[in-house]
Amino acid sequence: MKYVDEYRDPTLASRVAADIEKLSAGRDLKIMEVCGGHTHTIYKHGIEDVLPPNIDMIHGPGCPVCVLPMGRIDDAIAIARKENVIFTTFGDMMRVPGSGGSLLDAKAEGADIRFVYSPLDALNVARKYPDRQVVFFAIGFETTAPSTAVTLLRAQAEGIMNFSVFCNHVAVIPAIKAILDAPDQRLDGFVGPGHVTMVIGLEPYTFIAQERHKPIVMAGFEPLDIIQAVHMVVLQISEGRAAVENQYVRVVQPEGNKKALEAIARTMELRPTFEWRGLGFIPFSAMQLRPEFAPWDAELRFEVPGIRVADPKACQCGEVLRGVIKPWECRVFGSACTPETPIGTCMVSPEGACAAYYNYGRFSMASERHQFRVLRSNVNECA
Amino acid sequence: MKDIWQNQQIHAEQEDQKAQACELDEEGHCITCSDEAIAVTIVQVDPEHGRALVEVKRRREEIDITLIEPVVPGDIVLVHAGIAIGKI
Numbered sequence: 001m002k003y004v005d006e007y008r009d010p011t012l013a014s015r016v017a018a019d020i021e022k023l024s025a026g027r028d029l030k031i032m033e034v035c036g037g038h039t040h041t042i043y044k045h046g047i048e049d050v051l052p053p054n055i056d057m058i059h060g061p062g063c064p065v066c067v068l069p070m071g072r073i074d075d076a077i078a079i080a081r082k083e084n085v086i087f088t089t090f091g092d093m094m095r096v097p098g099s100g101g102s103l104l105d106a107k108a109e110g111a112d113i114r115f116v117y118s119p120l121d122a123l124n125v126a127r128k129y130p131d132r133q134v135v136f137f138a139i140g141f142e143t144t145a146p147s148t149a150v151t152l153l154r155a156q157a158e159g160i161m162n163f164s165v166f167c168n169h170v171a172v173i174p175a176i177k178a179i180l181d182a183p184d185q186r187l188d189g190f191v192g193p194g195h196v197t198m199v200i201g202l203e204p205y206t207f208i209a210q211e212r213h214k215p216i217v218m219a220g221f222e223p224l225d226i227i228q229a230v231h232m233v234v235l236q237i238s239e240g241r242a243a244v245e246n247q248y249v250r251v252v253q254p255e256g257n258k259k260a261l262e263a264i265a266r267t268m269e270l271r272p273t274f275e276w277r278g279l280g281f282i283p284f285s286a287m288q289l290r291p292e293f294a295p296w297d298a299e300l301r302f303e304v305p306g307i308r309v310a311d312p313k314a315c316q317c318g319e320v321l322r323g324v325i326k327p328w329e330c331r332v333f334g335s336a337c338t339p340e341t342p343i344g345t346c347m348v349s350p351e352g353a354c355a356a357y358y359n360y361g362r363f364s365m366a367s368e369r370h371q372f373r374v375l376r377s378n379v380n381e382c383a
Numbered sequence: 384m385k386d387i388w389q390n391q392q393i394h395a396e397q398e399d400q401k402a403q404a405c406e407l408d409e410e411g412h413c414i415t416c417s418d419e420a421i422a423v424t425i426v427q428v429d430p431e432h433g434r435a436l437v438e439v440k441r442r443r444e445e446i447d448i449t450l451i452e453p454v455v456p457g458d459i460v461l462v463h464a465g466i467a468i469g470k471i
Contacts (some may be wrong), residue, residue, distance in 0.1 A: 257469060
């Protein structure tokens with residue numbers, strides 16, 4: 001598509017970045033991009049090298065693979081190992097380590113685990129194998145929940161009873177709230193997730209601006225989308241404003257996608273609590289199937305261990321997910337923990353901050369800029 | 384129309400069986416895991432079943448279009464996990 005070129009124009013990027021530098025007037029600002037897709041774009045296109053050095057992009061917990069605690073992976077593997085089950089999953093979940101191995105390990109040991117692009121594919125598998133129990137491992141934020149919802153509605157309409165969903169959908173707003181509630185956060189603004197917002201609309205973010213007085217701007221996924229969104233955040237800060245704004249106007253409507261929200265509301269409800277890797281238990285932050293859809297709920301159909309598993313001692317994914325440390329500051333980054341031998345989920349998923357930095361960011365000046373910022377703030381403290 | 388889709392589906396299944404893990408695009412990006420939708424072009428529409436045939440990179444796929452406003456061939460929609468959730 002031709003407009004991709006316009007959204008990657010380096011001259012325009014430099015011009016917008018220069019304006020950001022002028023507006024921020026040398027003030028150190030920490031801006032969190034929530035979405036894993038944004039983290040990936042930032043590292044891949046070296047956006048931090050384009051932005052002025054006083055702008056620090058903090059990587060948020062917007063990777064749905066990364067935020068699943070190991071105990072839930074163990075539960076998925078337990079279901080996959082059950083007799084007569086065909087366990088279907090998005091590809092990236094295959095390599096995520098549980099306490100005793102991954103889904104890929106379980107597959108190597110004989111479990112029937114299959115990779116699908118869509119829960120609708122999983123439903124097709126259920127139609128094709130009526131004597132087998134087909135389970136779909138549902139993960140993702142509100143961008144992905146609609147696909148699970150539509151699949152459940154189809155399963156109900158067609159009376160397909162050998163299909164069930166192991167639901168691990170999570171919601172973005174409670175995660176942002178948990179980050180704002182954290183005592184160690186020093187964020188000045190947010191770049192919001194473009195496609196989640198395409199579904200949920202702008203209204204749920206209002207509390208961030210009105211109660212917490214932080215600007216938040218929804219952004220698209222091209223490099224200039226993100227740079228322009230940062231510009232809009234910094235402009236608000238320079239004017240002493242805090243509002244919910246939309247940079248991604250070509251896609252995001254303020255009211256969101258009402259049909260998608262309706263499908264989600266018909267099939268799912270919020271769990272009282274759910275554990276997020278790195279953020280702990282957050283109330284009303286994840287979805288489970290509504291009672292009307294109990295026949296398609298894998299957690300009711302199958303027994304799962306449901307055991308809470310702590311992260312490996314060496315793993316600092318939690319601190320990376322909260323934006324407290326950068327990937328290269330993790331003690332095992334690049335040594336014991338690499339994409340080939342991941343310890344934690346930030347490295348397993350290509351959208352995790354650590355994998356993104358390992359694959360692209362090492363060729364940027366990101367860590368040097370960070371050292372410079374730390375040094376400068378130490379010097380300022382001594383002066 | 385149905386025959387074309389059946390052939391597409393068989394071809395897609397054969398491709399899927401070869402895949403062991405996430406299919407990363409040429410930018411090393413896992414679209415599904417990143418919770419990001421991709422833009423695709425509508426090729427054919429089946430409004431009765433709420434489905435459409437779309438062109439995405441190297442191949443044609445069938446998607447669900449029940450969550451967006453009516454579309455026609457040539458429209459660009461945003462798809463995630465097999466469902467269209469927005470329109471450009």
